[in-house]
Amino acid sequence: MSPIPAPGLARLNTAADSDVVAELHEVCASSAWGRRVLAGRPYADAEAICGASDAAMAELTADDLAEAMAGHPPIGRPKPGDPTSAREQRGMAGASEELRAEMLELNLDYQEKFGHVFLICATGRTGEQMRDAVRERIGHSPEQEREIVRAELGKINRIRLARLVSPPEEETRMSTGTSAAATPHTSVSTHILDTSIGRPAQGVAVSLSARAGSGAAWAALGKSATDADGRCKDLPALPEGTTHVRLDFGTEDYFLGQGQVRAQRPGPAGAAVDPQADAQQDAPANRDSGAFFPEVAITFAVDPGEHYHVPLLLNPFGYSVYRGS
CATH class of the missing domain: 2.60.40.180 (Transthyretin/hydroxyisourate hydrolase domain)
Structure with a gap:
């Protein structure tokens, strides 16, 4: 017997292509990635769509990766009014002014060297951990950094897809402002x-x-x-x-x-x-x-x-x- 997709995934499987493309663009700004994931419908479960995301990410060219990175704000400066980037960068929310200033300087140094924003899967990371990561990665070669960015994008996409295909009641619980502000870290x-x-x-x-x-x-x-x-x-x-x-x-x-x-x-x-x-x-x-x-x-x-x-x-x-x- 084939598994029955969760309600959120069932909606994604049956919605119009244009609607799904728009939702996938919120997950990842690469149009090539979105086309590949769209073409894989229907998906039996969350792991299936995440696996398709991983496969699509592995095939992205340097230009595709640049398009994907363009959808991500710098660490410490989430998009105004965007709950997704604010939630993912929560580790910087309580950072000291000194740490924020250091991250801004490191971000600029990184961007000057590599030509794009410093990208990391920030979910669950503290401000200090993100600072230490950019300190380490700024010494990499462009080739090394490109593959690290690809891996970090893959992690971000998995987390976002998991939220996208969650059952409606789970999605509501995960998105409530009270939960985001009041739940202590595990x-x-x-x-x-x-x-x-x-x-x-x-x-x-x-x-x-x-x-x-x-x-x-x-x-x-x-x-x-x-x-x-x-x-x-x-x-x-x-x-x-x-x-x-x-x-x-x-x-x-x-x-x-x-x-x-x-x-x-x-x-x-x-x-x-x-x-x-x-x-x-x-x-x-x-x-x-x-x-x-x-x-x-x-x-x-x-x-x-x-x-x-x-x-x-x-x-x-x-x-x-x-x-x-």
């Missing part, structure tokens, strides 16, 4: 302990995604990596309306790196390493050419205004998670 942090060596796991890539409702599409919010203490403390705040969170841990590179470290480990001073004993100790690493768990995905439910610290206890052949404090 946040997530994590840390990883490698229980096979009794130490923090450093350098593990961590990706954060969120969705608003069980049937909604996942929206990628940000990426980070664990520090020397195994902690990941700079994940962005969650967007308003988030009900579920997913943390994706890229464990394969970490385990492969650990295998190399073990292979290079010296024995005690003046003592030879027993190859048989060492092989037994490193059996999990030696039994497979790659990691048994190349990635770990954790999904959990959240409530507004709460902080969720979700540690991962990891070893080559098992893992566990819990809600910490």
Whole structure:
């Protein structure tokens, strides 16, 4: 049995082309992107239209990307009267005058170098996080920055499409002014302990995604990596309306790196390493050419205004998670 599209998606599937083109233009200003997404109707669910958006974004030319970026105001200066840009840039709403001035200067420096506005998926990010991002990215080459912009546009489009195809009652709840002003931020942090060596796991890539409702599409919010203490403390705040969170841990590179470290480990001073004993100790690493768990995905439910610290206890052949404090 084919899934029944949610009411908001059903409307998008059946509306006149001209109406849908106008709605899609509010999501992304690229006409090429809009044509490709329009041509993919009907969509079975939110993930299907978000997947079509990703595919269309991957095919955009440099001129198409410039057209898409032209629809986005600079960070710290949302379009007057535009609730979408104001909502997405909420992290700058309470920024100090000093931070606002610094962002303005950085935006101008970035625009002078690359010829377009600094673009980032600002949903859930603080003003400080956006400032740090532009500081880092201003050192990139134009080619590097073009692909980062493409990825950031894809994230923004997913979030906007999720709102566009939400059922009417969900869309109303997400768009009310009282909710936007009064709902406190929900946040997530994590840390990883490698229980096979009794130490923090450093350098593990961590990706954060969120969705608003069980049937909604996942929206990628940000990426980070664990520090020397195994902690990941700079994940962005969650967007308003988030009900579920997913943390994706890229464990394969970490385990492969650990295998190399073990292979290079010296024995005690003046003592030879027993190859048989060492092989037994490193059996999990030696039994497979790659990691048994190349990635770990954790999904959990959240409530507004709460902080969720979700540690991962990891070893080559098992893992566990819990809600910490």
